[in-house]
Amino acid sequence: ELKVEQNPLFLSMQEGKNYTIYCNYSTTSDRLYWYRQDPGKSLESLFVLLSNGAVKQEGRLMASLDTKARLSTLHITAAVHDLSATYFCAGTTVYNFNKFYFGSGTKLNVKP
């Protein structure tokens, strides 16, 4: 089993500011995924991180993976209102890459 903890669970920030969402996990994993969910909607895949040191960027979002620290981060640069959503990280273990474990989600509110 993989325990996945996200923090913060709620994040209210001003437009233009930077912030980081943290995703810690409990056991050996080298695959970490980030998803976005808009209110009342389904989930959308943002990033797939497949190895230690992996870094991916899309627009104002950048995700990284440190398998030694068992930590992934989602960094938001110069936030805009459109980024308001709930962000989930999920992982699989090295023993079974078919079985996904999700964090509780971080609800981000970017105030104009």
Add this chain to the structure above:
Amino acid sequence: EAQVTQNPRYLITVTGKKLTVTCSQNMNHEYMSWYRQDPGLGLRQIYYSMNVEVTDKGDVPEGYKVSRKEKRNFPLILESPSPNQTSLYFCATGRNSGGPSYEQYFGPGTRLTVT
């Protein structure tokens, strides 16, 4: 258009009345999975399938059944629903994203209420 469809989208039912939620995909993905989403708990995996006739339990399989007779379909069956299965259910399919890993594509969700 690539898509994952679920039916029904909303369902209110009574305890003990068998129901099936269907999931269909047109992306030819081998991997399919079912999740339930409850407030404060994120998503929890119920069952997954690596290919036709190959299924396995996720983290919370109790009270659910699945089958994978065709590649495109992965129905979720609740033989005797109970109120604690009231939840938002998502089906997802997985595209191999390099090595043993999947980028998942989620269906629109099915909101189930069991009274």
